[in-house]
Amino acid sequence: MDVRDTIIDAVRSALADLGVDPLPDVVQLERPANPEHGDWSTNVAMASAKVAGRNPRELGTALVERLTAVPPPHVVGVEVAGPGFVNFRLAETWLHEVLADVVAAGTDGWGRLDSGAGTRVIVEFVSANPTGPLHAGHGRGACYGDSVARLYERCGYEVEREFYVNDSGVQMQKFAASLAARAAGGEVPEDGYHGQYIVDWAAEMPAGVDPLEWGYERALADHRSVLESMSIHFDSWFSERSMISSGAMDATLADLRAAGAVYEEGGAVWLRSTDHGDDKDRVLVKSDGQPTYLMPDVAYHRDKFARADRLVDVFGADHHGYVVRMHAAMSVLGHDREDLQIVITQLVNLQRDGREVRLSKRTGEMVELAYVVDEVGADAARFTYLLLSVDSAQTFDMDLVASQVNENPVFYVQYAHARIHSVVDRAAAGGSVRGSLAEVDLSLLTHPREVQVMRSLHELPDVVARACRERAPHQVTTWVRELASAFHGFYQDCRVVGPEVDPATTRARLWLVEGVRIGLAVALDLLGVSAPTEMWRDDGDGEA
């Protein structure tokens, strides 16, 4: 049982003893920013003051008396402070227990949760049109979606990664026409695609093939290959065409009609989305009998709900208008709003050679994702894409990510992992092994640097839980940078192996190092970034 739970239980029963009724639903226990405020702190005296009919300080004082009389395990001090906070100071023994838990759980178990309990979730992301290569902007959604999927898996969900292939629209026709025009040596139509890749692909295209089908395969091959190079693997590529042939759209329309959410006007079929917060109703089938883009998308989401309990859609900022109408449609079909999570990732502004590059397939200038990965490496690309909250626009500076290693946090974190392997190897070479956990004396770990490392390790399960709940993998990025920082500090001040280090201390520190290795490995895996066992700086002088 985690210390936090034992403290919360103790607070609860103390409140009950003091006649507080009803007891608060939750007893908040948080880590104070200021070390003087102890290891843990609760605001329960302030929160329950009204119910208890006494002032917060007084209630806090009463709690302190109770808790001091019978302190929970590891607790060595309880004080009331400020407006009524109750602060707990713990002996370092609790962190030694945490470390033992970490290494016992290992990379497979530490920070693994079962909150998902087998709930099936489909994470849909990227879903770029098969009309050209993925560009740098797609990279963000790709890394984000995959990392969210990894978080869900870590939390016990049954996850499917899905790419929706928009393979039956007008855009495909334009793409094919552009390819055909180029292949025939002519100019691309005004409303076609003008990127350099059209020229390149047209040159590749064999004579006599259907440009639409050939271009389609060519684009998909590009998508697959660059995604694979970033360790992003989709479980399914869902074709829009397949829905047309399966009759899914007719069935969906029938369901919407049965729910009374559809009407006809001006020869078109409308969805009454205004009943669900939209500012205007939306056309599902045009007056010429053709479906709008919304129609297959609704049918697609209906199909996904037949296969999963919960959906996550990851879209770029330019699709945010889509959110309300899709929620409206799913609501008509009887799904809870909570079960469809639509995440909008803000734009990526790519910077190269000190200037901004617009990311638009139609205007022609674009930077392919494959180029970015080639230039900066898959690890640096992924880590950089996952550095920020997707709610913030991101400026991705290619030159910075590729060359200025000092400023690049991915190396800082990976270097910590490499250093660990170096230490362990060095220890083994000198005959030092950490031995069995049962025989090691972890209570030797009392240096402030060691304590900081253990505190950081303790946070991982909370970080995973929150990052998953909020679909915010950047919180993992933030945490792993902190763990790396704690480790580098420890490494600086606490020598692990050497003649001047007591063997028992070496053993304890080797276990601490193992704990850090586990933390780094788990977090980097959630981010899809590799954990190298060695890294050597390239000074450019040929010497390693």
Add this chain to the structure above:
RNA sequence: GCCCUCGUAGCUCAGUCGGAUAGAGCGACCGCCUCCUAAGCGGUAGGCCACAGGUUCGAUUCCUGUCGAGGGCGCCA
């Protein structure tokens, strides 16, 4: 005009269901390798949390409004 996101240190950004003295990296300045990888560590300087109200014991956080930045608003996809 309406909708979405953002506004925190010189720059790039974190900031837990609302908590106590708001953090990190980079940049600037000053230090630390005879020693497990210096892609490292320590220190100094740097803040009206855009602005104005509201909610309350308490607001960077929640609500309203204003200003500013980016994106989106079609029987296009």
